[in-house]
Amino acid sequence: MPRAVEGKYDIEVVRREWIGKATDARRGRYPVEHDPIRRYCHMVEDRNPLFLDPEFAAGTEYGAVIAPLGMVGYFAGNGAWPPLEERNLLAEVPTRGVRLINMNTDWEYLKPVRVGDRLTTQTVLTDIFEKPIRLDPKAVWIVTENRITNQDGELVAVGRNTLLTHRTPEAVAADAAGMEGARA
């Protein structure tokens, strides 16, 4: 959840202070595991045996089940429960509102990730800017880059993500009516 600030919001100040900030490299809570892969495949009815069938995967060049592309970030993370105290750059960046929508995602996949691998992620904040959307004429957009490495220090994937944050309809209306401090 982004951090909506009270009072005056200056995008140029936010850009100067936050672009280039990075988290520490953080290892995922668990190794790459079969059952989360199965649940992930279930949601889009993916039957690919490279992801689901250890016997089939053992006979391929990978030699073992590999994780679907979109799961590299999942296994580099800690999951929602139990919650951990960890730095979340997106929760620290000052914004106008607390609502968020993920917009653009772009991943490069450099190496396969196998069951048993341990993944580590680091996030860098690469851009922040204002651009209007239907819900909010002063929406704030945040661009991050995630670099994911395996237990051997090899870069396995790089993801670039654009998130927009916006205010509630009430806050937008209050701002338009000239009310100071109309935030969130």
Added chain:
Amino acid sequence: MTTATGQRYWEDVADGEELAGYELRLTWTKMVQQVSGSQDFYPVHHDPGFAREAGHSDIFYNTSFTQAALSRLLTDWVGPAGWVRRLGFQMRKMNMPDDRLQVKGVVTGKAEGDGPLGEVSIDLWIENDRVGITTPAEATVLLPRRG
């Protein structure tokens, strides 16, 4: 070629070739599978009241689901010896409950590539029967060569 287990080769791909698409129906069971598979508990993806209070007409499916749906089209198509090098997508419109999704793609170019695998460029997208294309995407995949 059967999806996922059959092997496609770079020489056999033609510019303009359509990928075998597939359909997903966004039932409420599918919504639950979305949360289970992605472990994304942000309520805008499962709580209609929260979504409406945030200014949306209903819940909408999350980024992880969208990425998985697009990735499935590609990994089915490239086969076990192929590789998806890059996938980029833009979530321009929303996929919502009761939508019927179609995930489709078309080959837009081929290149020799640097290594033993040949490159293929693909435009792919998700469309639904309510608003049309919701998620345009571009990918680069690598395919083995014959022999």
